[in-house]
Amino acid sequence: MSKLDLRVRLDELYADYVACLDDEEFERWPEFFVESCTYKIISRENYDCGLPLATMLCESNGMLKDRVVAVRETSTYAPRFMRHIVGNLRIAEWQGDTLGVQANYAVFETLVDQFTRVFQSGRYIDRLVVDDGRLRFREKICDYDSVLVPNSLVFPI
Amino acid sequence: MSKLDLRVRLDELYADYVACLDDEEFERWPEFFVESCTYKIISRENYDCGLPLATMLCESNGMLKDRVVAVRETSTYAPRFMRHIVGNLRIAEWQGDTLGVQANYAVFETLVDQFTRVFQSGRYIDRLVVDDGRLRFREKICDYDSVLVPNSLVFPI
Amino acid sequence: MSKLDLRVRLDELYADYVACLDDEEFERWPEFFVESCTYKIISRENYDCGLPLATMLCESNGMLKDRVVAVRETSTYAPRFMRHIVGNLRIAEWQGDTLGVQANYAVFETLVDQFTRVFQSGRYIDRLVVDDGRLRFREKICDYDSVLVPNSLVFPI
Numbered sequence: 286m287s288k289l290d291l292r293v294r295l296d297e298l299y300a301d302y303v304a305c306l307d308d309e310e311f312e313r314w315p316e317f318f319v320e321s322c323t324y325k326i327i328s329r330e331n332y333d334c335g336l337p338l339a340t341m342l343c344e345s346n347g348m349l350k351d352r353v354v355a356v357r358e359t360s361t362y363a364p365r366f367m368r369h370i371v372g373n374l375r376i377a378e379w380q381g382d383t384l385g386v387q388a389n390y391a392v393f394e395t396l397v398d399q400f401t402r403v404f405q406s407g408r409y410i411d412r413l414v415v416d417d418g419r420l421r422f423r424e425k426i427c428d429y430d431s432v433l434v435p436n437s438l439v440f441p442i
Numbered sequence: 443m444s445k446l447d448l449r450v451r452l453d454e455l456y457a458d459y460v461a462c463l464d465d466e467e468f469e470r471w472p473e474f475f476v477e478s479c480t481y482k483i484i485s486r487e488n489y490d491c492g493l494p495l496a497t498m499l500c501e502s503n504g505m506l507k508d509r510v511v512a513v514r515e516t517s518t519y520a521p522r523f524m525r526h527i528v529g530n531l532r533i534a535e536w537q538g539d540t541l542g543v544q545a546n547y548a549v550f551e552t553l554v555d556q557f558t559r560v561f562q563s564g565r566y567i568d569r570l571v572v573d574d575g576r577l578r579f580r581e582k583i584c585d586y587d588s589v590l591v592p593n594s595l596v597f598p599i
Numbered sequence: 600m601s602k603l604d605l606r607v608r609l610d611e612l613y614a615d616y617v618a619c620l621d622d623e624e625f626e627r628w629p630e631f632f633v634e635s636c637t638y639k640i641i642s643r644e645n646y647d648c649g650l651p652l653a654t655m656l657c658e659s660n661g662m663l664k665d666r667v668v669a670v671r672e673t674s675t676y677a678p679r680f681m682r683h684i685v686g687n688l689r690i691a692e693w694q695g696d697t698l699g700v701q702a703n704y705a706v707f708e709t710l711v712d713q714f715t716r717v718f719q720s721g722r723y724i725d726r727l728v729v730d731d732g733r734l735r736f737r738e739k740i741c742d743y744d745s746v747l748v749p750n751s752l753v754f755p756i
Contacts, residue, residue, distance in 0.1 A: 288607070289446065289603065289604075289607060290446075292607060292610075293445070293446060293449060296449075296531070297532075299530065300529075300530040300531060300532045301532065303530050303546065304530065304532060304544070304546075307546065307565070329680055366486055366587040366588075368546055368548070368563040368564065368565070368587055369530070369546060370527055370529045370530065370546055370547075370548050370563075370684055370686075371529055371530055372527075372529050372614075372684045372685055372686050373613065373614035373617050373618065373683070373684065373685055374610070374614060375611070375614045375615065375618060387618070389617065389618075389621065389682055389683060389684055390684075391548065391682070391684050391705065391707060393548060393560060393563035393587065395563070395587040395588040398589065398590065399588065399590065400560070400588055400590050400592055401560050401562060401563045401586075401587050401588045402560060403560060403707060403714070403715050403716060403717060405715060406682040406684075406707035406709070406715045407682065408621070408682070430680040430682055430707065430709040430715050431680075431709040431713065431714055431715045432712065433712065433713065433714050435714055446603065447603075450602070450603060450606060453606075453688070454689075456687065457686075457687040457688060457689045458689065460687050460703065461687065461689060461701070461703075464703065464722070523643055523744040523745075525703055525705070525720040525721065525722070525744055526687070526703060527684055527686045527687065527703055527704075527705050527720075528686055528687055529684075529686050548705065550705060550717060550720035550744065552720070552744040552745040555746065555747065556745065556747065557717070557745055557747050557749055558717050558718075558719060558720045558744050558745045559717060560717060
């Protein structure tokens with residue numbers, strides 16, 4: 286795949302990924318990851334200091350699916366709309382079968398009868414592989430800037 | 443046109459579209475649309491429920507021009523600066539002569555002597571055609587996340 | 600360089616530029632500029648009226664380096680994280696050896712134990728040249744929408 290094709294494929298992948306979340310199509314969220322994967326939402330403070338505590342941590346695709354069940358069936362939360370803007374993709378060189386990609390993101394949250402507000406800004410630190418003919422995340426770290434989470438973190442980022 | 447060329451053309455089109463609005467060059471705003479067009483700003487709640495009520499609705503290019511006259515000459519409002527960030531373009535397949543494109547947006551508003559704030563986040567749901575050698579909107583839906591509009595909705599999105 | 604290659608190079612350049620700032624790698628910030636350069640952060644009000652007063656002004660690469668020393672050693676400020684989202688790149692035609700590029704940006708700021716907020720939205724108005732085999736800024740104007748700067752402007756934009 287040429288460098289240009291790769292960039293377009295990644296643009297498409299990230300656009301599809303955030304559309305999946307913003308449209309609340311959570312059932313297809315685990316499909317963006319390989320079977321043996323890591324998904325982590327961690328504050329920048331902890332990430333920078335190498336501290337392990339994460340706000341959300343899934344260490345396999347099964348745990349992602351479990352998270353979806355929690356969102357759909359067991360968690361209680363006020364309804365809300367999320368909106369992601371992802372930009373400034375930085376594509377590293379392939380390391381064997383793994384591609385490192387970083388991107389900045391801003392997530393906006395809208396609760397019922399409230400104004401839209403900044404929910405979180407941060408950076409994706411991702412490692413992707415080609416799996417079954419498709420680029421998927423082996424590792425996705427959502428490294429967010431504030432230690433405070435307004436309201437609560439319900440949906441994946 | 444190759445897929446890659448199309449993507450670049452769309453990147454350019456959306457960048458030009460929001461620059462037109464942010465720079466308040468409203469007179470050239472209707473040129474982004476074909477003669478027989480729909481432009482709608484609608485809350486996500488109404489859009490999702492299939493409810494027709496829209497915050498702004500123009501059903502022809504003439505109504506877009508009328509809207510520009512309103513902004514320039516007949517509406518009264520506090521001066522403000524708008525700033526759009528559009529990201530995560532999703533390009534569907536051509537359906538005959540029509541191309542479906544979706545994109546996320548965040549709009550920031552700055553009133554005189556106030557801090558910049560989030561005005562609106564949402565999603566463009568667009569249908570484009572080639573008209574007179576140029577991609578133009580046949581339909582543009584601004585599907586915004588909050589039912590509340592801070593201050594007032596004066597300018598197009 | 601083809602138009603497509605140029606666009607990819609610019610996407611990479613802007614992503615790298617904001618990563619440099621967001622990651623606080625200020626020492627490599629002056630490398631994005633040629634030796635004889637202008638860097639200016641100016642309110643939209645002043646810019647539009649042609650008024651010269653800028654919030655930050657550097658008129659040579661040495662002044663950029665001086666700014667970095669100020670940030671690192673002489674300024675006193677509360678620690679904070681910044682996050683840039685750059686979008687809607689508009690690439691003009693080459694004028695001789697100079698390329699005009701504009702882009703919208705939103706910058707988010709997070710102070711310790713505070714929520715992330717919009718720090719500034721605005722527009723980059725840039726002129727680039729090829730210098731030593733690399734695209735670098737000869738002039739970079741950060742034209743921001745509010746005359747108010749929340750807290751204080753410590754880091755470059």
